[in-house]
Amino acid sequence: MLSAHFAPVLSFVIALLVAQPSWSEETCADSAVVPTHRLQTALSLPAGTVRPVVTLTRLQLSPDPTPTVVLDGVILPAKAGEAIRAAYFDVMARLVGIPVAVVVSADDPDRRGRLHGIIQLEGGESLGERILAAGAGLADVSFTPCAARFLAAETRARAEKRGIWQQSRIWTDLNAAATGLPDFVLGRGKVASIGRSGRTTYINFGGNFRTDATVRLRETMTSALIAAGRPPESFSGRMVEVRGWADRRNGLDMDLDSPLALQMPDAASDLRTD
Structure with missing residues (x-):
């Protein structure tokens, strides 16, 4: 059960979620999605504060290269130390091979050839929410389409002392x-x-x-x-x-x-x- 300490924060998050424009609701909808890829692996993390980067494989044979996706709305802060890397890779290890769909936030790849966006799981939840709910990252609310939902997932992890929320140095x-x-x-x-x-x-x-x-x-x-x-x-x-x-x-x-x-x-x- 969510701690009463966070009830006002969560209520405010829900209120802002309702106020999100329709295109944001579609981006972060709960409805089931049609998978297009499988989650292949989480790439190694360089030193410092980073965004998660994952690789995908297509469900059907295709000449297109295997896409690499930078996850919007999730931050892995250096201040959390090795605890956040351990929590993050623990989450990702349990998800390798699952069917997913990609919703890109920019039409063109970045200069490294990577896509940016969110990855939706079959049930409608996003990979970013799964990471945050496990206490394996921080919500970056500057990514407005999913900000309220991502912050709500983080709030649940904080209330239940999951992952990095067992420490105070973050x-x-x-x-x-x-x-x-x-x-x-x-x-x-x-x-x-x-x-x-x-x-x-x-x-x-x-x-x-x-x-x-x-x-x-x-x-x-x-x-x-x-x-x-x-x-x-x-x-x-x-x-x-x-x-x-x-x-x-x-x-x-x-x-x-x-x-x-x-x-x-x-x-x-x-x-x-x-």
Whole structure:
């Protein structure tokens, strides 16, 4: 059963899922799919933060080359250490050979000849959801078509302490000095102040803007939060959790592009950092 600590977060995720446009619903539908390939293998992971990459074989003989697919919406963070690699390959080992369908997010391959998209399993669930539900990755909510569903799968794994959620070191402390940037960050900290300059809203995690972490909200992001009943001012003095790619501009600097990237898990039992 899902922990009561995560009920507000999951409710917000479900509400945003309902609001997704129709093309997003089709991309991440629960309905059964017609398989076109078999999952062949998960490729080895280079050092650092990466996206999963898998190879497929066609169900029927074809002169087309075996496709390689980069999974959208899933991040394997370096900060989780070897635990995430072990959890990821454990999941993939159980799925080798299963029939799947590919939904690409870009018509053309990348410069390495790889496709980008999601892989749907026969029952309608995606491979990304299976990985996240096992605690073997983080949801990248910048991939909007499946963001709400992927975050819901991650939330279940967190509540049940699966995979990487048995540890606390995956979080970055936003109230401490930033290290190891740029990188994909799952950060949390207490908001010191909220500021505005032009069309940008700033969430500050300290009083020294040259050294302390800052999260930027563009006008569209601020409007989306207000529409969801979560104006930026409501975060002041609260513990928040953010996710996304962060750079070092004096201190940690992150530009959020989705309301799902910003949460207030005050009561969550996993609120701790190393």
